[in-house]
Amino acid sequence: MKKMITIMIVAVLALSMLAGCGINKAVGSVATDGSTSMEKVIGALGEAFQNDTGISFTYNPTGSGSGIKAVQDGRCDIGLSSRDLKDEEKAAGLTGTVLAYDGIAIIVHPENPVSDLSVENIAKIYTGEITNWSELGGNDVEIVLIGREAGSGTRDGFESITDTEDACRYRQELTSTGDVITTVSQNPGAIGYASVASVKDTVKAVTVDGIAPAEATIKDGSYVVQRPFVLVTKSDAELSEAAQKFFDYITSADANEIIAAAGVVSAN
Amino acid sequence: MLLGLITVCCVLLITVYLVISGIPAIREIGLVNFLFGKEWASTASDPKYGILPFILTSVYGTAGAILIGVPVGFMTAVYLSKLAYPKVKSVMQFAVSLLAGIPSVVYGLVGMLVLVPGIRKIFNVPDGASLLAAIIVLAIMILPSIIKMSITALDAVPKEYEDASLALGATPIETYFKVSVPAAKSGIAAAVVLGVGRAIGEAMAVMMVAGNVPNMPDSLFQSVRFLTTAVSSEMAYSSGLQRQALFSIALVLFLFIMLINATLNFFLKREKE
Secondary structure, X not given: OHHHHHHHHHHHHHHHHHHHHHHHHOOOEEEEEEOOOOHHXXXXXHHHHHHHHOOEEEEEEOOHHHHHHHHHOOOOOEEEEOOOOOHHHHHOOEEEEEEEEEEEEEEEOOOOOOOEEOHHHHHHHHOOOOOEHHHHOOOOOEOEEEEEOXXXXXXXXXXXXXXXXXXXXXXXXXXXXXXXXXXXXXXXOEEEEEEHHXXXXXXXXXXXXXXXXXXXXXXXXXXXXXXEEEEEEEOOOOOOHHXXXXXXXHHOHHHHHHHHHOOOEEOO | OHHHHHHHHHHHHHHHHHHHXXXXXXXXXXXXXXXXXXXXXXXXXXXXXXXXXXXXXXXXXXXXXXXXXXXXXXXXXXXXHHHOOHHHHHHHHHHHHHHHHOOHHHHHHHHHHHHHHHHHHHOOOOOOOOHHHHHHHHHHHHHHHHHHHHHHHHHXXXXXXXXXHHHOOOOHXXXXXXXXXXXXXXXXXXXXXXXXXXXXXXXXXXXXXXXXXXXXXXXXXXXXXXXXXXXXXXXXXXXXXXXXXXXXXXXXXXXXXXXXXXXXXXXXXXXXX
């Protein structure tokens, strides 16, 4: 019994020494804070960065507003915001660098004859002002609104772009992009929204004001149902060495593949 | 002994944790506003935390599932226990066990792909994801527990009772329904309570077919949200008071289930006596 305890203690000590080596290799750390919608992309980038450099990376999903506040207070290195900085925030000494654009596709059943909607009409549909596809030149079918659960980044993005916050009259609130796509593909009257990268052939993505959602149209801003993912830093203070490394890493062309894999369009 | 203690500790830990994390939100929102508020808008700029729609949906959904599931399950149990040939019985019991083993996400998926579009077409409504779809899925899900427990109860009825009844000139059917069933009634009641417990605690399958919009359940075709799905659908992104309120919902659900368990124990005890 005593022998076993000794062996175990030795093993633990040996392991902790190995772990110690790992920590010594890292120089500093990077703290990010902000938008929950950016979780997927920033998580993938952080992981790759950590693997490549050994610098530890943390991400605190608090929301765009709190992320911006956190940079201002110096509680994190880089703030994450899924909207452009407001003028007063810029005046307060913050700089925004667009990392990527998140395009949201408006999807309908493939047999739905309606293939173009204006942002205004989308808002009217979701607030319940337009309730039948015939009002938009489609078949006489009641419109079924499919959306995401409260707190979802896609829902938050969609509602802020179409200016329908807290006003959407959903028929179904689903908890994943896949569920939204499946449900829309099953119902001829359904309309839903999903991240552009995840849209499949089973549904039809409508054009918005005549512009189809694609990488090019999202990047040049002509497809309007989109929002930027912004890295927020202080204009006057320099980043720490580790944070600067991270910043350069994620805005370099090398990171494009990771950004694309996370379903958004890289800005660089 | 040690393993038993671990189980007890887990239960205690969960209970204490739920109570501790569930109380603050109820305090802040107010018990009456929380339990009887008709509106839930947790992320709105002026948030509302009323869970009456969830409570009613869970109650209606469970009641509906019992209304459909109990007669079907009960009749199946009587047939299997008393009338079926041994071979038929073993095959059907195997099928029932299989039904019990299907994961709830599969029920949900089949419901989403078959039942929901089916309801939309049959009843000619814009969308099939509704209270009705959830009730049907739940009714099927509670069948195995009801059938199995009822069979056990019916099998345990002493053969002498039935023989006596038959000897007095009653037909077999009369005997089963007027002698065997009353003799097994507390076991069957326990089966029903078990079904209620299963139905009220189910989250995954109903989340996929019920639509999840926090409406008051005033129609069978309404898109509704259950207590369980209210917790699970918003937990991932929640923060602050919203998160605490979700724990409070879990606490309410926990109390419901405790109540059901107490009822179950009551019936089981009576059966023993």
